[in-house]
Amino acid sequence: MLQLELNKLTEEANRMNARIEMENCMQELRSYLGIQEDIELQAAVSGQVPELHVDLGSALQLANENSPEIQNMLCRQLESESAVSKARANAGLKADIYLRFGLTQTAEKLKDSYRNPLDQQYVSLGISLPILDWGRGKGQLRVARSNRDLVHTQVEQDKTDFDLNIRKLVKQFNLQAQRVHIAVRTDETAQRRAEVARRLYLLGKSSVLDLNASITEKDAARRNYITALYNYWSLYYTLRSITLYDFEKSVPLTENLELIVDARRQ
Secondary structure (H helix, E strand, O other), X not given: OHHHXXXXXXXXXXXXXXXXXXXXXXXXXXXXXXXXXXXXXXXXXXXXXXXXXXXXXXXXXXXXXXXXXXXXXXXXXXXXXXXXXXXXXXXXXXXXXXXEEEEEOOOOOOHHHHOOOEEEEEEEEEEEOOOOOOOHHHHHHHHHHHHHHHHHHHHHXXXXXXXXXXXXXXXXXXXXXXXXXXXXXHHHHHHHHHHHHHHHHHOOOOOHHHHHHHHHHHHXXXXXXXXXXXXXXXXXXHHXXXXXXXXXXXXXXXXXXXXXXXXXXX
């Protein structure tokens, strides 16, 4: 009886924590969907997942073509090359050309000063040549080249990590469907075992502790089943966001901007 009382208190605390977590997740979902009303959303949990197998080569190609991370890497390389070019230009000769054009007039009254203005043109041509900069220009150029080499090394490492991450996601996703099927069968088996344990307890052929253990295993199997579904769809939409490709329908996730603009105009 003490064991049952302890289990009851533990499950009450777990239920309260689960309720709080569910309400927090529901609030975040309503905020993401733009729902202002305090309504309760119900998720339809289905064990049916599409039989998809993502090709690793295609996923790597699509990710390298469409992922913004690759574009950020290219931008970092171009910015480092630009810094080197700027440092090289600042270390050489400098020529400045000025061209100025203006109008001038004087008068006793303000309105008369705007009548028949006189042209005032001024052209200045100047060349500045540093006689001695104490190696400052060469030093800046060496620093820029060093930073460029560092950026290139970091980009190569980031590119390697990016490809490894894609490989890991694809392998995990291709195995996750099988994990979902196993979790479904485990959940169904645990449900039947809990029902059998309940009947045996009513017939006096098992103890209440055995019944409680079967209920605990049933709840754990259901949680593992929900977690397997969550991991499957999380991996799927992560791959979609990186590759910008719908593997279920075999279509790219692109939109024709001209068609969207024309539709809104109509």
